[in-house]
Amino acid sequence: MADIVSILAEQISRVLLDQQFNPNSSVPNSDIAPTSSGKSKQINLEASGRIVAEDLIREALASGLQLSVLKFKDRSLTGGNTAEFVGEITLSVPFVLKVDSNTKKLSEEAKVIRTIKNNLDLPVQYRQSWPEIYAIRYEAPYAYLMEYFHPSDGWVSMENLMYDKKFGKTGDVIFIRKCVERFLSISFIGARSSINNRLIPNINQDYISRIKERLTMASNKDNRFRSVRLIINNVEYNPWRYYLDLIESSQTKLQLIHPPFSTIVHGDPNPGNILLNLNSSDLDLKMIDPKDWLTGDYLFDLCKLTHFISVTGPVEHPINDTPKVLISDIEGGYSFDYKTDYQHWTNEIVSVCLGEAEKFANQNGDENWEIRYQLGMASNLLGLPIGRLQKINRLESAAICYAEGIIWLDRFCKSLQELKNEN
Known part of the structure; x- marks a missing residue:
């Protein structure tokens, strides 16, 4: 000792x-x-x-x-x-x-x-x-x-299996799908067994305040993240404060997309926090480094996984060269132009995740989960730039996460307006 x-x-x-x-x-x-x-x-x-x-x-x-x-x-x-x-x-x-x-x-x-x-x-x-x-x-x-889960015992993070070529799995869509399905199975086992209809997550606090706080910090760090007019890959978008004001004025309809219950959550199940054992026949799995929440909206966890698969992972683990971002001055704002290489299995794996979410939502009366998922994607992506701006040589990652987050925020606001017209 x-x-x-x-x-x-x-x-x-x-x-x-x-x-x-x-x-x-x-x-x-x-x-x-x-x-x-x-x-x-x-x-x-x-x-x-x-x-x-x-x-x-x-x-x-x-x-x-x-x-x-x-x-x-x-x-x-x-x-x-x-x-x-x-x-x-x-x-x-x-x-x-x-x-x-x-x-x-x-x-x-x-x-x-x-x-x-x-x-x-x-x-x-x-x-x-x-x-x-x-x-x-x-x-x-x-x-x-x-x-401790030692690599010599077969433990590897899902992130490495997805993006590190030395493990020989990056192109194996069948294996990647098996890994993701394994996590989803475990995650929803926890969610189903912990549904609490008396404890309702607050999406203003969990999603919207997060966007405002993180983007305010990012804009103070770098002027290019200020709330200004944007053109992203030749498509025009509003300043981010415009979207937040629109959401603020739609509180009645925002109540319609609140999750009707809370469940146990991890809080940060990005693939780096999911370990799999390649030596086990059924892919033993361990989840590490959770947030200190314990409970919340199950979709927040799903968004943590899918935003990494569809945006963060491809940006930070490029197939070829590091993604290049061109940020140009335009009248009243900035233009963001970029292109990202995706693994060929990206869309299929995201579809698998959404399929499990849809099944769970339908079984438990979460009618407007798809709209809340859009907000969750926006919140997760727009929460990332400040962390990357505080690190050297991460501007490309910060800019792409910001741009993709704005796209999701725009999509969410349009869906919210349509919901408003229907009710």
Whole structure:
């Protein structure tokens, strides 16, 4: 145990030191607050790292963290040793350590997973599709220990299977479809078993506010994302605030597309957060890195998957060269011109996802799910540019996600207006 604690303490201390010595960092006040000298600060942080490590390991071992024999070595009998045999055992402890000094969401993420794993009202198959959480720290530095899924045991992310050629699956539509259907099956098992008609998700908060907040941040970062006139691949669109004002004035009809229930949700099931085991006959699946929501609109999860398959994945994992975007000044705004290469299976896989959503919606009285799906796609895509603008050399990705999100937002507003005319 001592070696485990030392390794953990070193890693945790490194995170804390990086945060504390970073002038842009804003670490909450705690027992690891900065001291007057850098040297004493480092000593305090290293000590704090060891304390955190010891706490995590104790909880992990008590929670069932498995120790496996890595090496067994005979040792000679010496001195007055009367034992028949002496051996030295080296133990392996496979787990993932996640640490964040700044945000409580990390701990809440782990709490969500643990809550799902411990909820006996959920089907076993669904609960088994989440990792074990061995230990959680609920104060700064926030941290948790999670079950590790080693590539040597056959674990690969769905994202890598879809887009990384070294796995040899990128062109195999039958296999890609099998992977996606496996996830959809597990996801809807969870949704069906957790329908709550008394807890209704708020699409103003979950979708519309997200668009406004994220685009405001993006426009403050880069003027080309301001609410101005747009021409996207030779088609004209309105400024994004125009669409938000239109939605705001249509609150009565917006109520018609609210989900009639909530379900358990992942919150961020992009293919990078879905692990599949290629060594298992039925493609064992694990979902990692959820949002800290626990419940919400099942379509939000679906949009997370389909926007990645149809937009984000092709942009960030291009078949040929990185997609080129030409942003030009026009009267009163900007023109966005781009072209993206898609995997040949893209439309088929998106259709599979929508087919499962339609089946679930029809079975549970969600009449206007298709219109809400359009809003979900807009919200997810328009929430992405700010993150990409904050990273070097991600303008192409930010611009395409923005443009595609505007297209979905325009489509949604037209559908909402048509719904208004019908009711």
